[in-house]
Amino acid sequence: MTDPVSDSFDVRVLAALLDGEYAALRTRVKQLLIENADLITDSTEWPKEVYRERVRDVVLEAAKTGLTGSGFPVEYGGLDDFGGNVAAFETMALGDLSVLVKFGVQFGLFGGAIHQLGTKRHHDAYLADIASARLLGAFAMTETGHGSNVQALGTTARYDSATQEFVINTPDEASRKEYIGNAACHGEAAAVFAQLIVDGENHGVHALFVPLRRKGKTLPGVRIEDCGPKLGLNGVDNGRIWFDHVRVPRENLLNRYADVSPEGAYSSSIENPDRRFFTMLGTLVQGRVCVGGGGIQATKVALTIATRYADARRQFGVPGKPEVLLLDYGQHQRRLLPLIARTYALHFGQERLARDFKEIFSDPDASERRRRALESRAAATKALGTWHATNAIQECREACGGAGYLAINRFAALKADTDVFTTFEGDNTILLQLVGKGRLTDLRDEFGSLDGVAVARFVGRQAIETLAEKTIARAVIERVRDAARGHDEAEPGGDLLDHDYQLAMLRTREERTTSSVARRLKGGMDAGGDPAEVFSRCQHHLLAAAAAHGERIVFEAFLTKVQAMPEGPERDVMSQVASLHALSEIERDRAWWLERGRLSTERAKSITRAVDMLCRDLRRVAVPLVDAFGVPDELLPELLP
Known part of the structure; x- marks a missing residue:
């Protein structure tokens, strides 16, 4: 006997319920995944280098079709829609997950750090290029010796008031940046989290925009190594990074919550350092x-x-x-x-x-x-x-x-x-x-x-x-x-x-x-x-x-x-x-x-x-x-x- 409930049950009703308000966006992402289904069927046969290039190509293709910038402001090519950004990312997970992670590193972590921790000068300089994937970047937080304990990171950013620059340095092996997506091959810059030191005083972890490469070559003072084969996600170019007294302009400090004047005066709208730290991290949720x-x-x-x-x-x-x-x-x-x-x-x-x-x-x-x-x-x-x-x-x-x-x-x-x-x-x-x-x-x-x-x-x-x-x-x-x-x-x-x-x-x-x-x-x-x-x-x-x-x-x-x-x-x-x-x-x-x-x-x-x-x-x-x-x-x- 036919079950009356299953006979009248309409799967399209549930599909629409699950897709929610972003059904059209999810459909576009699915089409992108279908067009690149070879990543699922063939990637196990590819050399690592070929796999990584194909993953990058899909991310660039997604950027060209406007699937990447939902969460960015309209004036930089986005839609001011954080929900759309999440929906696009989620739907990417139906396909090759290296694409998903590469997508997330570029537009969620790197782009999110510039957007949420930076101010207008950073937005004007970088966001449009990030949203369009003309500027590929990394999110350099985790270190070999400090994973979850971000507050204890070892990398330093010491302010030099004579030149109005921050000097980024890796003081020891435990402080090298580790497992950083987009670092080994494609990242041209990174949002680097470091202990901010001004006039000898440590103000805790802050983020700075730090260039890594120019025309594919690492910049002076920057050393990058490939993390090598991983348990999975081998289409993502994870790398480890060392900085040897790399200098960046004062303006490269992502200064939404704290700033340093040309003369070297530190200021923040949040006086309590612990509260400031957790507020910064909270923006990256x-x-x-x-x-x-x-x-x-x-x-x-x-x-x-x-x-x-x-x-x-x-x-x-x-x-x-x-x-x-x-x-x-x-x-x-x-x-x-x-x-x-x-x-x-x-x-x-x-x-x-x-x-x-x-x-x-x-x-x-x-x-x-x-x-x-x-x-x-x-x-x-x-x-x-x-x-x-x-x-x-x-x-x-x-x-x-x-x-x-x-x-x-x-x-x-x-x-x-x-x-x-x-x-x-x-x-x-x-x-x-x-x-x-x-x-x-x-x-x-x-x-x-x-x-x-x-x-x-x-x-x-x-x-x-x-x-x-x-x-x-x-x-x-x-x-x-x-x-x-x-x-x-x-x-x-x-x-x-x-x-x-x-x-x-x-x-x-x-x-x-x-x-x-x-x-x-x-x-x-x-x-x-x-x-x-x-x-x-x-x-x-x-x-x-x-x-x-x-x-x-x-x-x-x-x-x-x-x-x-x-x-x-x-x-x-x-x-x-x-x-x-x-x-x-x-x-x-x-x-x-x-x-x-x-x-x-x-x-x-x-x-x-x-x-x-x-x-x-x-x-x-x-x-x-x-x-x-x-x-x-x-x-x-x-x-x-």
Whole structure:
């Protein structure tokens, strides 16, 4: 019998929902990728030098067609549309990921640094050439000895008032710039982050525009080496850079937040050096926004390949009858459908993040609190999205068996090229640590302190929710017990599929882990413990609180999207997908709820049955769900003969 929901389900409705307001721009990017599909099919056979030149050519082609400057001001060839820039970058991830990263380095990192940290003199001098890719550049922040700890970078920029120049220097091997994209071959300049020293006083890390090459040759005092073969992304020319007392004009300081007068007087509109540093870094949040989105898009490619394969490949079955489709096996549904659901959730979480990014960066008067919230959301979403990419792509590879191991079928590149996403633009563990610290700051701001009374009030608010949830749980347990007496497979209580209940569970985990780590930190310091040691002991707890926060905001964004959809079969399917995502997350971490009395063993079992039920139910639309991701057929392999 034909399922009425799957029969009337229109994949185009979901595709339009996913593409959002930038559907036309995404279509243009997809066309560019289709025209350069040889990067996907042939690049494994190319020498490194050929691969890099082809990647550069695609970036130049994208610039010529106007796909690169959305985030730049109109007067420099852009559209003043930060959201469009993110959408174009994300969509690039459906194709060769070296192109994606080269694109991001040029227009997001290098161009973003000039745009966000520079002023009109820098914009006039460089932005039009950056947007058109006439000036290729690098983002020289990371050092061999200082990766995530940017505040401790070793490179120096010492001001010489006699010549009105900054002298850029690499004092030791640990201070060489490392893993710098666009450096090894194509970068003509870089945004270099260095300790700014004026009249013997160190004012902390600032950024300067520093030329690297002229007509393809490195400039005096600049030494560049190729980083060599990498795990992936070998179409990107990563290099390491040393500076030997390289002089640049005073005007090359990117001076939106601080400046140095010709005479050598340092000034800044932000007096506190720590606040100044984090404000500067906060303007570069675009990189994290884009990388998280890129990881999610790459996951869509893997899931599309694996799901279509599972809907066509047959294995085993009853003798004398056709073999069974992989996707009809319950375990195969379990492998793929929760990943599809999570990808939808992360997509809408990313969409909400991109919208916030666009609104805040288009508003020069946006408050510090709003910017801080954006940075936290970007860090959490990037961490969850890129870890999901790593896990999902591996699962999809395994789900395709030997076919998934062949390079032609894309999993080799998807695995290798996305692996670094978990550590660049911020190591995910460090990012979640920042999110966790931000949550503690929010708690302090809400209640004025982290003393016992404040924490008690925070926890007390949860107690009411706990009581309500246990009341629901008792009723459900009785229904499950009744059903179990008469049936092998009892349909779980309807309230399991209640999105309010699912959200309340995720919110409770978030708030309880946050309040718990706050108590531990305060208790340790009240007992006279060294703050650094106390923090180190609680670090894993803080990361759990941050991850719980990220999971909640992602699911909340998903629900907001579902609730805004018009009534119809597409909304019904999306509601089921949302439930599968939430219940899969609760099932995954069920030990946490069981240990704290938030779930009974019967309730936990009913959640597992609900996940099984949703996987069986959504199997009917599994292929349309991945078709809605919109990966062009020209970018997908044919795994079956």
